[in-house]
Amino acid sequence: MKLKVFHRTHYSYSRPVVDSFNEARLQPVDNADQQRHSFILKVLPSTRLKHYLDFYLNCVHLFELPNAHAELSVEATSIVTTSNSPTLDADSATCRLADLESAAVLNQCYDFLQGSPYVDIGPGTWRMAIDIIEQETDIWQIAQRIMRYVNTEFRYEPNSTHVHSTMEEVLQLRSGVCQDFAHVMLGLCRAIKLPARYISGYLYNGPAEHLKGAQASHAWVEVYIPPHGWIGLDPTNNRIVDGHYVKIGVGRNYSDVPPVRGTYRGTQERKMTVDVLVSLLDEAATVPATHAAA
Known part of the structure; x- marks a missing residue:
């Protein structure tokens, strides 16, 4: 099954904040059961991205925003092919x-x-x-x-x-x-x-x-x-x-493995919204659903 994944996390602050240090775990794995064709990560305000593999070999992208900003958007777009056949059926017998x-x-x-x-x-x-x-x-x-x-x-x-x-x-x-x-x-x-x-x-x-x-x-x-x-x-x-x-x-x-995690200096008054859409590639024009978190 070939799927397109869109994920956007958006933060808005009541007053500008500074010294924002963040990490994102949004890149799909690439292995025998799942082939990753592409992955694009965009951050606004624009900044340099770095990445590393953590202890469990998850890809972690790092970025920092030292200057004042009132909004932060993290947007990831991926295309993957997944395996439709589970390794085991529900009735399979294994070990004790x-x-x-x-x-x-x-x-x-x-x-x-x-x-x-x-x-x-x-x-x-x-x-x-x-x-x-x-x-x-x-x-x-x-x-x-x-x-x-x-x-x-x-x-x-x-x-x-x-x-x-x-x-x-x-x-x-x-x-x-x-x-x-x-x-x-x-x-x-x-x-x-x-x-x-x-x-x-x-x-x-x-x-x-x-x-x-x-x-x-x-x-x-x-x-x-x-x-x-x-x-x-x-x-x-x-x-x-x-x-x-x-x-x-x-x-x-x-x-x-939180999708996005970080710290910053400034007001505690903020709003976070998350937009997610997972679609078959030919359904990619659909508008993503949105939900908000306090």
Whole structure:
């Protein structure tokens, strides 16, 4: 599936600000499952861009605006071809959870077995995960059970949480957005020693589909399934990741892969709007949807 991704983040400040230092993780990955044909990043006011690969090999673009400015716009346009065929079918049999206890797997996946303020793996989460999986031992089936649980038990509700919401807060609210669904699934998987990592990207919502999270940056989970490697699951839509998904970055949780992050000196009064459009290439003339964040 050949897709065009447009993403614009725009900040407006009540008074001019200075010394703005920023990083953007907006470039799609280029690998066996996803071919990146082009990527263009524009920043206004115009400035020099630098880039590097972070610890998880995500491409990070850096830029700074030392002079006074009342607005900042970050606009990324990408064209990619994605794989339509998932590595595993829903009914596929893989290995047992006990097979993940080898030193090699634990060492390779160490970062994706740990807890954080975003991802709780304490006794309560472990108990919840055990109740979900019941007697199932196949790790692929376990992962799908956890995905279905999160999708069923939590309500997708934009603006009910924020980017710093913890898994504990989401468990209490029983609602959230794709980032929160991903964090809950990460906690449940990691609590039973199933390696799981946070994925940032985008979701194409076709004209006959009603997928949640396609109006902005999307997030899902990848679980480690030997010998296949990392396989994507989307708890927000109860869906195995396929060609509808454009992958941008990998991390332990949201804080590792925010689309745009930065600091500046000046007023705290600002408005942020995000425009996102993911389309088949022949639909590229469509106007992007807009949503605002305080």
